[in-house]
Amino acid sequence: MIEAILFDKDGTLFDFQATWGTWAGDLLFELSDGEPHRQEAMAQAIGYDLERLRFYPDSPAVTGTPETIAACLHPFSELGLPALVAWMNDRAAVAPQVPAAALAPLMAGLAGRGLRLGVVTNDAVAPTRAHLATAGIEAAFELVIGSDSGYGAKPAPGQIAAFCTRTGIAPGRVVMVGDAVHDMKAAQAAGACPVAVLTGTTPESALAPLARVVLPSVASVPDWLDRIADTP
Incomplete structure (x- = not known):
């Protein structure tokens, strides 16, 4: 029986490329003072395509x-x-987010099923809460755990384990929804159920071997819950 669902943020609740693609180009332009060679060096360092304004999967x-x-x-x-x-976190906090689904009714529906919800992300907590608040869903989550919360970062299981410890929910009754290999590995290491979505940069071929199921987006989570509830 599933009692809780944890969500990654970037690439899961919010479409990764649509949210961060153009923003990163502007950030690198500002950080490089508009110097083309320096900007290109920065782009290569973080795996970013300046021409297409997109991040590479790796x-x-x-x-x-x-x-x-x-x-x-x-x-x-x-x-x-x-x-x-600090400079990057300040700018990230005000970056316009592109939701991967209609998040407010989705979270309300999941909570209406009696599920407890949380966010575990490798982003810092402050910008994460800012993004959730802007999307009108911050109050939906019982816990928001980031890389600066003291529990490590994914793919280590510490964030998921902390949620389980603080809520008293057994890991086997927790679903971890994420868009990247490190989300799936963190779920496996913690003993939670890994569920993948395709709104990040990682292809289905890399996620499928690690996930119980690969969904188009978080919008498909309720239908998946209904399907497994009907499975003997």
């Missing part, structure tokens, strides 16, 4: 923490590393 920005991404950019920046992390 970009550290897809799976990394803000500290990971800042470390890639730091050699090309005049800011110290902590200042660069």
